[in-house]
Amino acid sequence: MSRTDPLRHIPRPPRPSALSNALTFGWRAVLKFRHVPEQLFDLVMTPLMFTLLFTFVFGGALAGSTGDYLQFFLPGILVQTVAFNAVYSGMGLSTDLGKGLFDRFRSLPIWPLSPFAGLIVGDLLRHLIAGAIILGIGLTLGYRPEAGPPGVVAAFLLLLVIGFGLGWVFIVLGLLIRTPTTVMTLGFTVLFPVVFASNIMVQPETMPDWLRAFVAVNPVSLMTTAMRGLMAGTATAADIAQALLAPALLTALLAPLTLWLYRRR
Amino acid sequence: MPDSTTTDLTAQAQTAAAPAIRTRGLVKRFGAFEAVAGIDLEVPRGMIFAILGPNGAGKTTLMRMLATLARPDAGTAEVMGHDLATRPDEVRASIAMTGQFASLDEDLTGRENLVFLARLWGFGRQAARRRADELFAAFELTDARHRQVKDYSGGMRRRLDIAASLIVTPGVLFLDEPTTGLDPTARQGVWRMIRRLSRSGVTVLLTTQYLEEADQLAERIAVIDRGRKIAEGTSRELKAATGSGFLHVTLAEAAQLDRAAALLEERLAMPVQRSPEGARLSVMARTPEAATAALGALAAEGLGLEDFAMGAPSLEEVFFALTGTPAPQTEDAP
Numbered sequence: 146m147s148r149t150d151p152l153r154h155i156p157r158p159p160r161p162s163a164l165s166n167a168l169t170f171g172w173r174a175v176l177k178f179r180h181v182p183e184q185l186f187d188l189v190m191t192p193l194m195f196t197l198l199f200t201f202v203f204g205g206a207l208a209g210s211t212g213d214y215l216q217f218f219l220p221g222i223l224v225q226t227v228a229f230n231a232v233y234s235g236m237g238l239s240t241d242l243g244k245g246l247f248d249r250f251r252s253l254p255i256w257p258l259s260p261f262a263g264l265i266v267g268d269l270l271r272h273l274i275a276g277a278i279i280l281g282i283g284l285t286l287g288y289r290p291e292a293g294p295p296g297v298v299a300a301f302l303l304l305l306v307i308g309f310g311l312g313w314v315f316i317v318l319g320l321l322i323r324t325p326t327t328v329m330t331l332g333f334t335v336l337f338p339v340v341f342a343s344n345i346m347v348q349p350e351t352m353p354d355w356l357r358a359f360v361a362v363n364p365v366s367l368m369t370t371a372m373r374g375l376m377a378g379t380a381t382a383a384d385i386a387q388a389l390l391a392p393a394l395l396t397a398l399l400a401p402l403t404l405w406l407y408r409r410r
Numbered sequence: 411m412p413d414s415t416t417t418d419l420t421a422q423a424q425t426a427a428a429p430a431i432r433t434r435g436l437v438k439r440f441g442a443f444e445a446v447a448g449i450d451l452e453v454p455r456g457m458i459f460a461i462l463g464p465n466g467a468g469k470t471t472l473m474r475m476l477a478t479l480a481r482p483d484a485g486t487a488e489v490m491g492h493d494l495a496t497r498p499d500e501v502r503a504s505i506a507m508t509g510q511f512a513s514l515d516e517d518l519t520g521r522e523n524l525v526f527l528a529r530l531w532g533f534g535r536q537a538a539r540r541r542a543d544e545l546f547a548a549f550e551l552t553d554a555r556h557r558q559v560k561d562y563s564g565g566m567r568r569r570l571d572i573a574a575s576l577i578v579t580p581g582v583l584f585l586d587e588p589t590t591g592l593d594p595t596a597r598q599g600v601w602r603m604i605r606r607l608s609r610s611g612v613t614v615l616l617t618t619q620y621l622e623e624a625d626q627l628a629e630r631i632a633v634i635d636r637g638r639k640i641a642e643g644t645s646r647e648l649k650a651a652t653g654s655g656f657l658h659v660t661l662a663e664a665a666q667l668d669r670a671a672a673l674l675e676e677r678l679a680m681p682v683q684r685s686p687e688g689a690r691l692s693v694m695a696r697t698p699e700a701a702t703a704a705l706g707a708l709a710a711e712g713l714g715l716e717d718f719a720m721g722a723p724s725l726e727e728v729f730f731a732l733t734g735t736p737a738p739q740t741e742d743a744p
């Protein structure tokens with residue numbers, strides 16, 4: 146310990162901007178991705194199994210042929226993928242909070258929301274990668290987006306916005322619940338009904354009236370409809386606006402709540 | 411301490427004179443339970459100050475309040491002249507805390523952890539790397555810097571965690587049990603580091619499970635128990651205040667231990683400590699006369715002694731006498 150004296154008073158750099166703090170956290174998220182590529186496995190396996198099972202087991206019965214079903218099902222499974230991914234992100238936050246890492250962040254003079262900016266960057270990256278893998282598998286199996294690459298790009302942009310909005314739900318759960326597995330259980334308990342009672346897997350025509358009424362207003366259905374429309378080139382402005390409603394509302398409500406929960410001590 | 415984030419010169423002049431830490435009646439409740447029940451503390455700048463107390467005394471809670479991680483329910487506190495309640499950001503800019511539990515990202519390499527924190531403090535990319543490497547050299551971790559933290563040993567992790575608090579030199583460094591789990595060599599290393607920091611003007615507030623550590627390192631010690639400060643002073647003052655000495659007796663027959671302990675307790679009106687390994691009892695005696703009388707009483711009861719001695723109390727015995735709790739850690743002081 147004699148070569149350099151790291152304990153001398155080194156000149157302090159000027160306080161960085163909120164944006165710089167947020168980007169630094171984003172960089173950490175990217176690094177984590179490099180170090181733990183296994184996490185992709187968690188993210189991709191569930192939607193992959195759903196895609197394969199639904200297409201080949203139920204596809205013929207539900208849509209006449211597996212090819213037709215895949216065409217119907219794939220945009221929706223992307224929404225489901227993003228929703229499930231968000232649960233893992235909430236678990237990650239709950240784990241980090243339990244470890245004292247966030248204590249370090251909270252005792253630093255930084256923009257208080259920047260740790261969450263990093264979390265969100267990581268989430269968006271995960272959504273993008275998982276979405277691309279599912280789409281790639283879909284394309285291999287015969288899925289064809291009628292609107293071509295521009296449609297796919299537009300759909301993925303919408304997907305990221307959806308992921309961003311849903312992300313807040315699980316950030317809040319992660320902040321509230323100390324046990325990561327409880328975050329997961331609770332997350333899936335909330336998600337399963339909204340994901341299944343939607344138009345992702347089946348057309349709602351055969352459902353009882355009360356359920357059909359729910360499916361029609363279920364934000365997941367609205368998102369799925371818009372995703373299908375964008376991929377097929379048939380989306381209306383109203384479709385997109387309806388799909389954006391829930392993410393916008395969630396962000397407006399939960400981002401301030403996140404800050405409040407985080408600063409509460 | 412010059413602080414580039416503070417530009418207001420009058421504010422700087424005001425804060426320059428204040429002690430590093432000053433608290434008045436600090437309280438933290440969890441439900442109806444008072445974890446910290448009104449603590450007054452004054453820590454001058456540049457001092458190494460130890461907080462000693464049994465498990466659950468409120469040490470961590472007190473420190474977390476001072477590091478802006480927990481909000482006091484009552485009382486006031488200033489850190490480096492900044493009010494905790496109204497100026498938390500200024501407080502954060504002048505402190506660093508290494509908590510009881512590691513606050514590192516296990517998935518990243520050691521170097522990435524430090525570069526990341528340096529970037530948060532505002533260092534440019536190059537400067538951040540340089541600073542990280544300096545700290546790695548100083549903490550003798552250079553060989554491990556490209557390994558993921560999850561592959562570090564407990565001692566390496568602890569050192570990295572402390573290094574992470576020194577990216578910029580803090581005005582006050584909070585160390586919650588900085589050497590718990592370290593081997594004696596690593597512990598000495600951390601002690602050297604703490605002394606050097608203190609010489610360069612950093613105020614260090616530490617909690618410890620090792621009485622030896624407080625004895626060796628700290629200029630002043632506050633003993634807290636059940637959320638209250640029950641004593642404060644230098645190690646020597648604490649020992650002097652506890653009493654003139656301790657009577658240590660070794661019984662000839664271990665079977666008579668209980669009777670002897672009861673008798674000593676009755677005679678000297680002080681709690682008796684038993685050595686874990688055998689027939690030795692220690693008890694505080696207010697005066698040598700009291701000790702002699704107690705020894706006489708043992709003899710009168712037919713309780714034979716193998717050996718007895720009067721000695722100054724160790725800090726451990728001070729701790730016991732003050733808190734009525736056996737010292738938290740006895741077997742592995744270096």
Ligand SMILES: Nc1ncnc2c1ncn2[C@@H]1O[C@H](COP(=O)(O)OP(=O)(O)OP(=O)(O)O)[C@@H](O)[C@H]1O
Pocket residue numbers: 440445463464465466467468469470471472510
């Ligand atoms: N978040 C919390 N909720 C409820 N009770 C708490 C909380 N944090 C601490 N306590 C309680 O407050 C008391 C003081 O805890 P604290 O962690 O400050 O003790 P400590 O002196 O640091 O103990 P140790 O030596 O074991 O680290 C304990 O009884 C503990 O159970």
Ligand SMILES: [Mg+2]
Pocket residue numbers: 469470471510586
């Ligand atoms: Mg503690």
